[in-house]
Amino acid sequence: KHILVLHGPNLNMLGKREPQIYGKLSLKDIDAALKERASSAGFLLSTFQSNHEGALVDCLQEAFGQVHGILINPAAFTHTSVAIRDALLLHDTPLIEVHISNIHKREAFRSHSYFSDIATGQIVGLGARGYLLALDAMMAILTDKED
Numbered sequence: 316k317h318i319l320v321l322h323g324p325n326l327n328m329l330g331k332r333e334p335q336i337y338g339k340l341s342l343k344d345i346d347a348a349l350k351e352r353a354s355s356a357g358f359l360l361s362t363f364q365s366n367h368e369g370a371l372v373d374c375l376q377e378a379f380g381q382v383h384g385i386l387i388n389p390a391a392f393t394h395t396s397v398a399i400r401d402a403l404l405l406h407d408t409p410l411i412e413v414h415i416s417n418i419h420k421r422e423a424f425r426s427h428s429y430f431s432d433i434a435t436g437q438i439v440g441l442g443a444r445g446y447l448l449a450l451d452a453m454m455a456i457l458t459d460k461e462d
């Protein structure tokens with residue numbers, strides 16, 4: 316089974332970007348940990364980061380029919396993007412929305428997400444470990460679906 320992980324804008328700067336909010340790990344560290352965890356459980360995992368909304372939409376279109384589950388941190392596009400929401404709606408797969416920070420305890424504009432009502436679930440505010448928690452949940456959901 317194939318899990319797609321999408322990262323939105325500025326997440327390529329993790330480790331350097333506001334480390335007091337987003338932590339010290341780089342995106343490379345996070346992606347490597349996700350890939351290792353997925354492959355040791357027998358799952359295939361692909362990752363993609365872009366600062367461009369259309370590139371994220373293209374990636375979701377290309378993945379149509381090819382993936383079984385999607386993890387996404389849409390970053391700033393969380394609060395703005397109907398286009399990424401619509402591209403996710405192409406997929407009839409479980410979807411988990413991840414935020415490193417607790418978007419509900421920051422500026423008011425961050426507490427609205429265009430994805431929360433279409434996601435299977437959300438993990439927010441638990442730091443980079445939220446990605447691994449989301450992956451564990453996704454693998455469990457996909458395993459349950461098989462039985």
Ligand code: DQA
Binds near residue numbers: 324326388393417425
């Ligand atoms: C974020 C929260 C967003 O509000 C912000 O624009 C990000 C990262 C998070 O992971 O906490 O870039 O999605």
